[in-house]
Amino acid sequence: MDDLDFEGYTCPVPIRPADTVVLGHGSGGILSRDLLNRLFLPELGKAAPRALDDSAVIVIDNQRFALTTDSHVVSPLFFPGGDIGRLAICGTVNDLAMVGAMPVALTCGFVLEEGLSFDVLQQVVKSMQEAAKEAGIYIAAGDTKVVQKGGADKLFINTSGVGKIADGINISGANAKEGDVVVISGTIGDHGIAVLSARENLGFETTLESDVAPLNHLVQAMISVGEIHVLRDPTRGGLATSLVEIAGQSNVTIEIDEQALPVKPAVKAACEMLGFDPLYVANEGKLVAFVRESDAEKVLEVMKKTNYGGVATVIGKVIGTGKPQVRIRTAIGGTRLVDMLPGELLPRIC
């Protein structure tokens, strides 16, 4: 052993393929952002200064409208607490709500794989109708395409939506201000872990249900009592990714308190087992809000009275400007940076 000379042994410099789409480009994290910045925004985003918010804001005859679109490709189609239909409605309703809009109407496009059973489709459509009713919106138009077996995975749904923004509302990821209080509407990571546990071969079972829900009524209640600067529903990429995006858009430093983060024990346990951090696990019925400090108490109070804000809580604060960064105070008193998800969420080896 004594003759082993470590000097000179090194790692290689690999060439990372940059010219094909990999799954990580759809993870909502850094790869997704890179794809947007590199390919979509330069060609298609010139007229859309707020393309990085959940919805675009367009003005027609002095009335502001929110406009958004979202495609849903979840596997399995049915999971504890929801299904692709409920997800497709809530996803778009929530994106509209996150700029403070009252959603009005949605369109939906179906891509069906040859061989999909009518029963399955019927269940999905029923669930869409129920979610639409709950959100108080209507489906204004639709489209259906069928592809050959293998051309798609059973069923993909795209929904687009339009909503009306009332005067005086100005909510955007770019509006966070020093002193703002950061509020989360409920426990994080429920959806991601529920879907994961419903997939085959995971080797664990849980009674956990997805949180998929329309948040527009919650948002309207919040807007009616306080000044909200930023709203976002932390879906793919989780709360961490949303906060990092907001810190960047608003050029502010956000500090959150690890102990204040609401996480269900089942989510915590699954994350410990798989090596995930709940901060990066997807939610479909939660929002994070940046609220003017003096209004925080009123907003929290009204949130707690709604269906989907019962355990709303303060998780942090905007502590400075000029340095886009998210920091977390750990339970034991240390601090560290919070970053976006680099690519796909991968379970660790041991």
Added chain:
Amino acid sequence: MKYLDEYRDPEKVKSLLREIDSIVTKNWVIMEICGGQTHAFLHHGLDALLPPQIELVHGPGCPVCVTPLEQIDRAIAIASQPDVIFTSYGDMLRVPGSSKDLFAVRAGGGDVRVVYSPLEAVQIAEANSDKQVVFFAIGFETTAPANAMAVLQAKNKNIKNFSVLVSHVRVPPAMEAILSSKLNRVKAFLAAGHVCAVMGFHEYPRIAEKYHVPIIVTGFEPIDLLNGLYAAIKQLESGIATAENQYQRAVKFEGNESAQCAIRSVFESVDRKWRGIGVIPQSGWGLNPQFAEFDAEKKFDVQNIFTQESPLCIAGEILQGLKKPLQCAAFGRQCTQQKPLGAPMVSAEGACAAYYKYHRDVVYG
């Protein structure tokens, strides 16, 4: 959560930090072996709370990081073949080979699947008898028993279309390699608790005595890590060097004998190349001749793929604790988690990834 919260108790952390502070008088370099421990230190922000006399350096205990480049190139060569289902733990998919990673193979039409256990790969082989199913059997003593069980199960069920690409490594030979290096700075080890849960720590008293280093078997929670550090510093300050078990709730001196038995029946000790370090004699496991039919290297004839490593990344020095990620000129600049130059930046347990994730602001200011 039971069995976790009590090991993350803020008050107990504070009191242990005070105790450590009260006994440390000199500067000490201590290496935590396992990448999981490195991440725990940084994830909880513990590193910043330690007395300045303690310098933590991060060991080679990250299975993804030390898997040699050519083994990844061999995996990519196998996964790219038609009629192959290549299965792996998730982490390995993102590790770059010399031209691409396994994700890119999948994007190019290869059937690459993430499994949570090697036994799943055996099930996939049973269900797809017209395909060759290969499992990427990497890792330390922790993953070896389950991988051995998969091979045993395939043999018992007479499954012919299953094989494993083996790249197993062992911790004690790596510790000795580090200690015998002329450049060694490490004065004590926090040994990897889960490796010892399998193997016990009967190999450590000899190493502790021969090189006069305290070796503390340590767990992964804040209280475990601080208890491990306390024990190491207590020994260092009093000039003692023994193997000590801090992780008693999981580790016995002799380890898990049935797991060791599974390993012994399938694997034999071999020389193994470590990424960034080089060949360490008798530092790994390979399939023993009885199980040669399950050897993917032979089945797919990829033994002759060798890859030259280039000199830009200092992973070798990082993995031996000679340098820290922040001392690398490429860190956070040319080398990021999106475009990693070396394996320690790729793996969830890699030291560079931990620094990138939690301490990148030091570079960016």
